[in-house]
Amino acid sequence: DAKTTQPTSMDCAEGRAANLPCNHSTISGNEYVYWYRQIHSQGPQYIIHGLKNNETNEMASLIITEDRKSSTLILPHATLRDTAVYYCIVRVARNNNDMRFGAGTRLTVKP
Amino acid sequence: EAGVAQSPRYKIIEKRQSVAFWCNPISGHATLYWYQQILGQGPKLLIQFQNNGVVDDSQLPKDRFSAERLKGVDSTLKIQPAKLEDSAVYLCASSHGSDEQFFGPGTRLTVL
Numbered sequence: 592d593a594k595t596t597q598p599t600s601m602d603c604a605e606g607r608a609a610n611l612p613c614n615h616s617t618i619s620g621n622e623y624v625y626w627y628r629q630i631h632s633q634g635p636q637y638i639i640h641g642l643k644n645n646e647t648n649e650m651a652s653l654i655i656t657e658d659r660k661s662s663t664l665i666l667p668h669a670t671l672r673d674t675a676v677y678y679c680i681v682r683v684a685r686n687n688n689d690m691r692f693g694a695g696t697r698l699t700v701k702p
Numbered sequence: 703e704a705g706v707a708q709s710p711r712y713k714i715i716e717k718r719q720s721v722a723f724w725c726n727p728i729s730g731h732a733t734l735y736w737y738q739q740i741l742g743q744g745p746k747l748l749i750q751f752q753n754n755g756v757v758d759d760s761q762l763p764k765d766r767f768s769a770e771r772l773k774g775v776d777s778t779l780k781i782q783p784a785k786l787e788d789s790a791v792y793l794c795a796s797s798h799g800s801d802e803q804f805f806g807p808g809t810r811l812t813v814l
Contacts, residue, residue, distance in 0.1 A: 640802070
């Protein structure tokens with residue numbers, strides 16, 4: 592079973608920030624938080640990951656709470672092409688076979 | 703760089719028939735994964751290879767599913783005989799060590 596809880600769906604206006612929450616209250620000290628997204632009819636795509644510090648790359652920012660029990664993926668300026676299912680996954684970085692996808696959050700960016 | 707290639711993209715078969723899917727990972731990626739994604743659900747890992755050896759096949763229904771990765775590059779996933787509940791998208795992914803996984807476009811299987 593997935594170790595995370597995410598809302599089933601969210602909407603966001605084009606050009607606004609999309610904030611996708613994820614709860615992972617049972618996360619262990621050596622587990623990372625990973626985010627992937629899956630655009631319709633494509634395979635999942637890696638977005639970002641982090642351990643305890645906030646992370647930013649060209650796609651998104653990841654904010655992890657101090658107790659590490661929850662996190663938020665931020666798409667700063669959502670576009671229509673960001674419409675996708677977003678998966679939050681917790682795993683030990685070196686154990687690739689521990690990628691357990693839940694149902695994710697379906698984000699719809701609206702014009 | 704070229705991504706993960708999969709073929710065919712779509713396949714329709716009758717139940718009890720057999721089917722095979724092919725995957726070519728990103729060059730240099732030693733680790734290869736096969737996932738099953740049923741409509742409305744997230745992907746579920748079926749099998750993981752490290753080079754040509756199996757690392758984890760605990761969720762592979764071994765009575766009907768088989769996979770191989772000869773020579774540690776391309777891989778084939780086979781279902782024989784297929785059941786209605788095998789209708790899903792079969793995703794192949796590869797990674798370099800413990801880095802993030804890169805996914806192919808998937809093969810959509812419909813079993814009638």
